[in-house]
Amino acid sequence: xxxxxxxxxxxxxxxxxxxxxxxxxxxxxxxxxxxxxxxxxxxxxxxxxxxxxxxxxxxxxxxxxxxxxxxxxxxxxxxxxxxxxxxxxxxxxxxxxxxxxxxxxxxxxxxxxxxxxxxxxxxxxxxxxxxxxxxxxxxxxxxxxxxxxxxxxxxxxxxxxxxxxxxxxxxxxxxxxxxxxxxxxxxxxxxxxxxxxxxxxxxxxxxxxxxxxxxxxxxxxxxxxxxxxxxxxxxxxxxxxxxxxxxxxxxxxxxxxxxxxxxxxxxxxxxxxxxxxxxxxxxxxxxx
Amino acid sequence: xxxxxxxxxxxxxxxxxxxxxxxxxxxxxxxxxxxxxxxxxxxxxxxxxxxxxxxxxxxxxxxxxxxxxxxxxxxxxxxxxxxxxxxxxxxxxxxxxxxxxxxxxxxxxxxxxxxxxxxxxxxxxxxxxxxxxxxxxxxxxxxxxxxxxxxxxxxxxxxxxxxxxxxxxxxxxxxxxxxxxxxxxxxxxxxxxxxxxxxxxxxxxxxxxxxxxxxxxxxxxxxxxxxxxxxxxxxxxxxxxxxxxxxx
Amino acid sequence: xxxxxxxxxxxxxxxxxxxxxxxxxxxxxxxxxxxxxxxxxxxxxxxxxxxxxxxxxxxxxxxxxxxxxxxxxxxxxxxxxxxxxxxxxxxxxxxxxxxxxxxxxxxxxxxxxxxxxxxxxxxxxxxxxxxxxxxxxxxxxxxxxxxxxxxxxxxxxxxxxxxxxxxxxxxxxxxxxxxxxxxxxxxxxxxxxxxxxxxxxxxxxxxxxxxxxxxxxxxxxxxxxxxxxxxxxxxxxxxxxxxxxxxxxxxxxxxxxxxxxxxxxxxxxxxxxxxxxxxxxxxxxxxxxxxxxxxxxxxxxxxxxxxxxxxxxxxxxxxxxxxxxxxxxxxxxxxxxxxxxxxxxxxxxxxxxxxxxxxxxxxxxxxxx
Numbered sequence: 065x066x067x068x069x070x071x072x073x074x075x076x077x078x079x080x081x082x083x084x085x086x087x088x089x090x091x092x093x094x095x096x097x098x099x100x101x102x103x104x105x106x107x108x109x110x111x112x113x114x115x116x117x118x119x120x121x122x123x124x125x126x127x128x129x130x131x132x133x134x135x136x137x138x139x140x141x142x143x144x145x146x147x148x149x150x151x152x153x154x155x156x157x158x159x160x161x162x163x164x165x166x167x168x169x170x171x172x173x174x175x176x177x178x179x180x181x182x183x184x185x186x187x188x189x190x191x192x193x194x195x196x197x198x199x200x201x202x203x204x205x206x207x208x209x210x211x212x213x214x215x216x217x218x219x220x221x222x223x224x225x226x227x228x229x230x231x232x233x234x235x236x237x238x239x240x241x242x243x244x245x246x247x248x249x250x251x252x253x254x255x256x257x258x259x260x261x262x263x264x265x266x267x268x269x270x271x272x273x274x275x276x277x278x279x280x281x282x283x284x285x286x287x288x289x290x291x292x293x294x295x296x297x298x299x300x301x302x303x304x305x306x307x308x309x310x311x312x313x314x315x316x317x318x319x320x321x322x323x324x325x326x327x328x329x330x331x332x333x334x335x336x337x338x339x340x341x342x343x344x345x346x347x348x349x350x351x352x
Numbered sequence: 353x354x355x356x357x358x359x360x361x362x363x364x365x366x367x368x369x370x371x372x373x374x375x376x377x378x379x380x381x382x383x384x385x386x387x388x389x390x391x392x393x394x395x396x397x398x399x400x401x402x403x404x405x406x407x408x409x410x411x412x413x414x415x416x417x418x419x420x421x422x423x424x425x426x427x428x429x430x431x432x433x434x435x436x437x438x439x440x441x442x443x444x445x446x447x448x449x450x451x452x453x454x455x456x457x458x459x460x461x462x463x464x465x466x467x468x469x470x471x472x473x474x475x476x477x478x479x480x481x482x483x484x485x486x487x488x489x490x491x492x493x494x495x496x497x498x499x500x501x502x503x504x505x506x507x508x509x510x511x512x513x514x515x516x517x518x519x520x521x522x523x524x525x526x527x528x529x530x531x532x533x534x535x536x537x538x539x540x541x542x543x544x545x546x547x548x549x550x551x552x553x554x555x556x557x558x559x560x561x562x563x564x565x566x567x568x569x570x571x572x573x574x575x576x577x578x579x580x581x582x583x584x585x586x587x588x589x590x591x592x593x594x595x596x597x598x599x600x
Numbered sequence: 601x602x603x604x605x606x607x608x609x610x611x612x613x614x615x616x617x618x619x620x621x622x623x624x625x626x627x628x629x630x631x632x633x634x635x636x637x638x639x640x641x642x643x644x645x646x647x648x649x650x651x652x653x654x655x656x657x658x659x660x661x662x663x664x665x666x667x668x669x670x671x672x673x674x675x676x677x678x679x680x681x682x683x684x685x686x687x688x689x690x691x692x693x694x695x696x697x698x699x700x701x702x703x704x705x706x707x708x709x710x711x712x713x714x715x716x717x718x719x720x721x722x723x724x725x726x727x728x729x730x731x732x733x734x735x736x737x738x739x740x741x742x743x744x745x746x747x748x749x750x751x752x753x754x755x756x757x758x759x760x761x762x763x764x765x766x767x768x769x770x771x772x773x774x775x776x777x778x779x780x781x782x783x784x785x786x787x788x789x790x791x792x793x794x795x796x797x798x799x800x801x802x803x804x805x806x807x808x809x810x811x812x813x814x815x816x817x818x819x820x821x822x823x824x825x826x827x828x829x830x831x832x833x834x835x836x837x838x839x840x841x842x843x844x845x846x847x848x849x850x851x852x853x854x855x856x857x858x859x860x861x862x863x864x865x866x867x868x869x870x871x872x873x874x875x876x877x878x879x880x881x882x883x884x885x886x887x888x889x890x891x892x893x894x895x896x897x898x899x900x901x902x903x904x905x906x907x908x909x910x911x912x913x914x915x916x917x918x919x920x921x922x923x924x925x926x927x928x929x930x931x932x933x934x935x936x937x938x939x940x941x942x943x944x945x946x947x948x949x950x951x952x953x954x955x956x957x958x959x960x961x962x963x964x965x966x967x968x969x
Binding site: 067071072074078082092093095097099102106108109218351 | 949
């Protein structure tokens with residue numbers, strides 16, 4: 065993040081802290097309302113070798129590419145956490161840096177339990193799909209987690225998985241035993257115990273992944289989708305997840321900069337959750 | 353795979369091309385609309401290869417020790433994404449020997465053609481992201497770098513265009529896809545502009561010496577074709593931009 | 601108004617739909633190589649000549665022969681081989697007298713002596729600051745090229761070297777003039793005039809440097825009590841209009857009591873002068889005005905209405921940049937007036953609004969002739 069001068073920071077702080085009498089809104093550096101996102105463009109399904117793909121470009125130049133791939137695995141002996149792999153590559157950051165790993169773990173936590181609950185990866189009693197999500201952040205100017213969650217959302221919305229041949233599913237249901245070493249098998253292999261897939265027919269995965277919203281706190285104000293400038297003067301930032309028409313865990317606070325770290329009050333939290341409840345349906349509608 | 357499938361007696365290849373035909377070649381430059389971004393960028397689709405190239409610079413070197421008083425430092429990095437192949441690879445490719453070798457080869461090739469001496473004490477950074485690979489990777493990377501560097505307004509003596517050529521018995525085949533690449537021996541070459549000068553030649557397989565010439569000549573012709581395609585795109589994109597600017 | 605606008609497409613490719621495919625307009629008409637084409641050596645001159653014919657838009661690409669006439673001097677963007685001059689970038693030819701150069705369509709800002717630029721301090725070093733001006737290399741601002749508190753006649757001492765950070769530190773924005781260029785193209789700056797110096801009371805916007813047209817003056821007082829500085833390097837500063845020297849006098853920190861006293865006298869003087877007609881800050885008044893105040897880190901009190909106007913101007917500048925319209929004082933004013941049709945500042949970041957604003961500016965210009 066580029067360095068700001070003292071006077072710039074002060075100017076931004078006062079603008080964002082201020083309460084305008086007319087409409088009770090802080091003055092954001094790009095004039096947005098507190099609940100307004102920056103516009104973005106999304107391209108879908110441009111990678112034929114992936115089951116789903118998204119490229120998201122935000123108006124500030126943030127560019128994110130997400131690919132989803134599914135493979136068929138023998139589910140016996142696998143933990144609930146073994147069906148989802150998330151890989152995050154942010155340009156300019158090492159893969160083992162705290163920044164990347166923290167984001168990865170938040171994404172994993174928010175996604176995995178819901179994915180398992182929905183059961184959309186299950187094929188039959190024995191086999192299941194394993195979902196691999198690769199996220200490549202080509203450029204970013206503020207904390208990109210919210211945009212990543214949106215890109216994952218549209219990727220999973222457009223992800224198609226192979227359809228099972230009807231007879232095979234019944235046949236496989238009857239197979240029992242067969243010690244299950246968890247060896248991932250290629251879906252095209254033609255071994256008896258493996259589920260047989262239709263060659264051409266695909267069906268949508270049908271899973272709406274949770275969205276993560278970032279709410280920056282500055283003074284008493286809560287603003288959604290903080291930009292680079294706003295992030296650099298924010299006191300704190302709340303990360304609020306939204307799934308299945310309601311606000312859900314994880315809710316977490318993160319710091320966006322090193323100079324203004326401050327605590328927050330329950331009022332902030334309440335306000336932020338209300339804000340997310342208000343805007344999230346619109347965002348979901350826009351992404352669908 | 354049987355030889356007949358790769359090149360049928362009727363003279364058709366697996367994807368229906370003839371021996372001297374290129375794959376689909378489409379590209380764009382200045383892929384990002386925002387001003388606070390990179391200096392130049394390109395996106396290239398060559399067959400099913402999909403590559404994004406991003407150029408930053410010339411700029412202050414990040415590391416003072418890297419400063420060269422005479423010329424710019426050119427750094428090219430390749431990010432072979434895990435999802436780029438049909439099957440997802442589990443290991444990170446970043447420090448693989450093969451990738452490091454490719455990076456060095458690209459850096460050497462372009463250090464000769466980019467007028468680095470015009471930008472002393474600076475650094476030019478090219479980042480390549482391979483979103484999907486389908487054979488002939490190196491040639492595709494060369495073309496992406498060329499497009500992105502020109503887009504960034506960095507001075508070059510000429511285009512470098514790259515393509516791979518395989519040899520099937522006596523028959524050279526231009527621009528191999530991944531199926532062909534795995535079953536034939538092939539070479540990759542980079543050609544300077546419309547000349548017959550080679551700025552890069554990679555022969556990693558066995559090729560009978562007496563066939564090298566015919567393989568090279570079809571490769572050079574293919575590179576010229578690619579150079580024309582890139583040139584056509586850049587001219588068109590340039591004309592569009594110029595038209596917008598002429599409001600002034 | 602919706603909270604988010606998303607443009608979604610699913611075309612199987614990242615290449616825009618409306619971009620025509622290469623083979624629709626390339627002269628070969630197909631990507632098929634003719635049989636035997638590969639064996640036929642093509643002579644260089646022939647192909648170059650062919651290219652020239654096809655060239656309609658005046659766009660030159662690297663490696664292209666521009667002229668074989670040795671009468672031309674070769675400028676930027678060209679190189680020569682055996683009397684022939686070739687292009688080395690993608691751009692347009694420019695001929696000034698006998699100087700032949702190719703102007704690249706994209707590229708970083710290239711400083712020229714006399715340019716009014718805005719920069720950000722990135723490093724404080726031995727008697728010099730390093731300034732990011734968006735060029736290939738950081739510019740240098742020597743300690744000797746700035747006005748220090750106490751006026752021009754004051755001698756620079758070692759203590760000045762030690763307290764360089766109290767004048768300008770990392771992150772600070774300033775506007776300056778390019779004094780000279782080093783042999784490697786890096787710029788040397790100076791701020792030895794009252795129109796230059798540290799920037800306060802406003803917002804920073806960055807646009808491509810190619811959109812800023814060099815002109816006599818780059819500081820403009822605009823309607824709404826706003827001053828815009830259009831740095832030639834594409835860095836733009838939008839601030840509240842202030843009369844130099846009259847602001848922020850009481851804000852100087854403790855420990856500078858003695859200087860702040862002198863500052864306030866200077867300020868009173870200036871205030872009086874400001875009321876005179878034809879007030880022009882000039883070299884003669886440097887002495888009084890070069891107080892600590894010019895390096896103050898405090899903003900004036902800026903009312904919310906002004907802050908909103910600043911945001912409006914910043915969105916107008918961004919819209920012009922989005923539409924790739926050259927940014928001039930006239931156009932910024934025009935855009936500002938057109939933007940009044942959108943009372944909600946937030947709508948000005950939407951793509952359609954930016955484009956219609958750009959169109960309004962162009963249309964207004966055509967009407968005026």
